[in-house]
Amino acid sequence: MVFSTQKPAEIKILNIQDDIFRRVTKVRYAFRFNIKESKQTIETEQGTQEISGYEYIEQIYETEFDLILKSALPDILKVMYEKANPVVQENTQLAEVEIPKEISLS
Amino acid sequence: MIYKKTLPWKNLLDIPQGLIDSDKDGVFENLKLPWEGVQNKPSAYRPYDAIYIPKNPIAYFKDSLVDVLRGIKPEGYDESTKTDYGLRTATDADGNLLLVVTERMDDTPFPGVKSFAVEEGTENLQASEYTLNHTSEVTIEQIDDGKLGHYKVSVPAGTYDYNPKVWFTPNASLTAGKTYTSSLYVRWIKGYTSSAYVWLNSATGGGNGADSTTKKKPRDGRAYTVFSGLAVDGEFGVSLIFPKTLTEDLIVEIWEPQLEQKPFATSFVDGSRTTGRFYIPLENLGFDPANDDWVIAYWKKPTGTNSGWSGFNIFAIGKYSSDYSEGYIWVGKDANYDRLALHVVHDDELTHVTNDADYPADYLTAWHFEVLRKTDGVVDYFLDCKKVLSVAYTTMPAFKDGIWVGRWAGGISNMLVANLLMSKATDENGNLIWTDDYIRQVYELQRPFII
Numbered sequence: 001m002v003f004s005t006q007k008p009a010e011i012k013i014l015n016i017q018d019d020i021f022r023r024v025t026k027v028r029y030a031f032r033f034n035i036k037e038s039k040q041t042i043e044t045e046q047g048t049q050e051i052s053g054y055e056y057i058e059q060i061y062e063t064e065f066d067l068i069l070k071s072a073l074p075d076i077l078k079v080m081y082e083k084a085n086p087v088v089q090e091n092t093q094l095a096e097v098e099i100p101k102e103i104s105l106s
Numbered sequence: 107m108i109y110k111k112t113l114p115w116k117n118l119l120d121i122p123q124g125l126i127d128s129d130k131d132g133v134f135e136n137l138k139l140p141w142e143g144v145q146n147k148p149s150a151y152r153p154y155d156a157i158y159i160p161k162n163p164i165a166y167f168k169d170s171l172v173d174v175l176r177g178i179k180p181e182g183y184d185e186s187t188k189t190d191y192g193l194r195t196a197t198d199a200d201g202n203l204l205l206v207v208t209e210r211m212d213d214t215p216f217p218g219v220k221s222f223a224v225e226e227g228t229e230n231l232q233a234s235e236y237t238l239n240h241t242s243e244v245t246i247e248q249i250d251d252g253k254l255g256h257y258k259v260s261v262p263a264g265t266y267d268y269n270p271k272v273w274f275t276p277n278a279s280l281t282a283g284k285t286y287t288s289s290l291y292v293r294w295i296k297g298y299t300s301s302a303y304v305w306l307n308s309a310t311g312g313g314n315g316a317d318s319t320t321k322k323k324p325r326d327g328r329a330y331t332v333f334s335g336l337a338v339d340g341e342f343g344v345s346l347i348f349p350k351t352l353t354e355d356l357i358v359e360i361w362e363p364q365l366e367q368k369p370f371a372t373s374f375v376d377g378s379r380t381t382g383r384f385y386i387p388l389e390n391l392g393f394d395p396a397n398d399d400w401v402i403a404y405w406k407k408p409t410g411t412n413s414g415w416s417g418f419n420i421f422a423i424g425k426y427s428s429d430y431s432e433g434y435i436w437v438g439k440d441a442n443y444d445r446l447a448l449h450v451v452h453d454d455e456l457t458h459v460t461n462d463a464d465y466p467a468d469y470l471t472a473w474h475f476e477v478l479r480k481t482d483g484v485v486d487y488f489l490d491c492k493k494v495l496s497v498a499y500t501t502m503p504a505f506k507d508g509i510w511v512g513r514w515a516g517g518i519s520n521m522l523v524a525n526l527l528m529s530k531a532t533d534e535n536g537n538l539i540w541t542d543d544y545i546r547q548v549y550e551l552q553r554p555f556i557i
Contacts, residue, residue: 002497005430006455014483014498028483030498040458042426042449043418043441051456058459060484060496 003040005053008032011077014060016070023067031081033057033088057088215405215473215524215552224512224521240272249359256361258295266351274363297356386509386528393530395423395480395505396433401540402478402509403548404526408439408470408519417441419470419519421478425507430454433505437478437487437495438519439469448487452499459495466490473524475549479531479540491549493542 015028038055041048069076238257240246243265249256259272393400408419420438427434430451440447445460446469466474466489477488480502487495509528512521531540 002457002459004455004457006453012498012500014500042456042458053456058496058498060498 001055002032002058003038003053003055005051007054008035008056008058010035011081013073013077018067018070020067024064025067025070025073026062026064027073027077028060028062029077030058030060031084033059033085034092057092059088215407224523238272238274244271246272249361253361255363256359259358259360261348261352261356261358263297263352263354263356265348265356267348271348272360291360291362293359295357295359297352297354386511388505388508391508391528393528395435396502399481399531399538400479400529401531402526402528403476403540403545405473405475405524407473407522409521417519419512419521421476421512422510423478423508424451424505427451430456431503432507433503435478435480435485437476446487446489446494448485448495448497450485450497450499450502452497452502454503457497457499459497461494473522477540477545479545481531481538488542488545491546 010032012030012032013027014030017026018024019026033056035054035056037052039050039052040055041050043049065073065076238246238255240259243262245260247258247260249258255274257272261271265271388395391400402421402423404421406421418439418441420436420440422434422436424434425432432451434449434451436447436449438446440449440460447458447460449456449458466472469489475488475490477486477491479486479488483498483500485497485499486493511523511526512519532538
């Protein structure tokens with residue numbers, strides 16, 4: 001779980017490196033899913049404080065794209081995000097299922 | 107792979123152990139040994155025991171941590187005796203601190219590496235004043251070798267008693283309800299028996315042991331004991347007792363009695379040190395934490411938190427500011443969520459990430475290799491070579507504070523640390539040395555660093 005004091009963008013490009021000899025661009029980017037408002041307790045030198053912010057799931061990836069696709073990267077990442085989002089949602093729901101600790105056959 | 111530049115092997119794991127079988131430089135032609143130009147190389151570090159950090163070949167070892175920190179007192183440093191308890195450091199040519207090692211006898215967490223205790227919040231009660239008491243059947247002989255309270259103790263066969271036979275009494279008054287840690291180094295000269303105890307108890311009467319947990323770790327003929335307990339009102343002592351009849355004469359040497367008010371048993375220093383902390387200022391780091399790519403790597407064994415075992419146990423760089431205007435990163439056990447957490451101030455905001463899984467059950471009781479790595483756009487935290495937490499960022503505010511080893515925003519988190527390395531994560535050409543794979547190799551090799 002990630003908590004940030006500011007509402008994050010769903011997609012954040014962290015770093016781009018162009019390799020003109022290999023004609024590729026290497027992109028490091030983060031997808032943020034399930035963004036919702038939240039509160040967090042933190043410790044400071046003044047004591048415990050509760051601060052407001054946003055809670056979300058973050059996945060960081062690094063992918064190489066052909067250099068000619070560089071200008072289209074925002075759209076490509078957007079499509080990738082939209083494809084990944086329902087899968088993450090589904091997996092999150094599956095993971096949140098609670099099962100009993102003791103299971104009896106009778 | 108960066109190692110091709112320095113060593114002929116493709117990666118760290120390919121280096122045959124013991125290939126360089128002596129500390130004579132120049133055994134192999136064309137192999138530039140990493141300590142060429144190094145002054146005062148520590149004898150404990152042999153080539154085949156070390157991981158080379160190739161990007162700083164001109165590093166040299168200072169005499170002590172105190173020299174490097176230019177007047178900042180680290181944990182354990184004693185103003186009066188000018189001792190630093192074996193802490194040694196390596197710096198680059200500009201005097202930036204890169205590595206902290208120690209020369210203790212414990213050889214943990216693996217051979218060739220020796221830990222140092224970070225004991226924030228410790229109040230030492232033993233100081234250099236103590237009284238040594240003994241019963242009539244025991245004879246003592248002081249050994250004047252500079253070690254605090256060094257005595258040879260002889261106990262005749264037939265001795266049996268739960269009451270103390272030899273005990274140090276500190277010149278300090280203790281308070282019921284507070285927690286104290288006491289320890290004593292012991293070397294068994296003759297008649298070693300596992301039924302003889304070094305015990306923290308009331309010095310005036312037996313049977314009042316607050317904690318009889320006793321550990322003996324024979325090594326090279328040596329044994330030492332570390333234990334802790336809750337205090338009772340009145341005198342307190344570090345004692346030798348003999349709950350089983352001694353079948354032969356017993357001779358032991360004892361030294362460095364220690365009594366401290368603190369929550370955890372981490373006494374690995376002698377009794378004369380003052381209250382301390384371990385802070386490494388910004389100007390001693392070889393990197394700009396906000397703008398450079400850097401790595402802080404260390405082996406760590408938590409020995410307690412600010413609140414029993416339920417509080418924080420973290421490693422921090424920078425300091426908290428309510429408007430997020432100062433650089434601040436910490437990593438470790440988060441008390442509020444009982445999880446590992448990575449806490450990063452960046453881009454005028456604060457991001458706090460906690461792990462949902464992979465929290466090792468032995469995190470608080472065993473040695474683990476931790477790496478905090480900042481590269482362009484991401485701060486990563488590795489535990490035992492697995493990347494467990496990451497925080498993405500665009501910009502990071504300037505840091506106004508340096509590294510707090512074993513400390514968080516106002517609290518303490520005691521730990522043992524070994525092989526602490528603080529360095530840029532890239533080589534001189536900007537290529538990343540500390541890749542995920544490199545971190546895995548460093549973890550699997552379990553060797554000390556040498557610069």
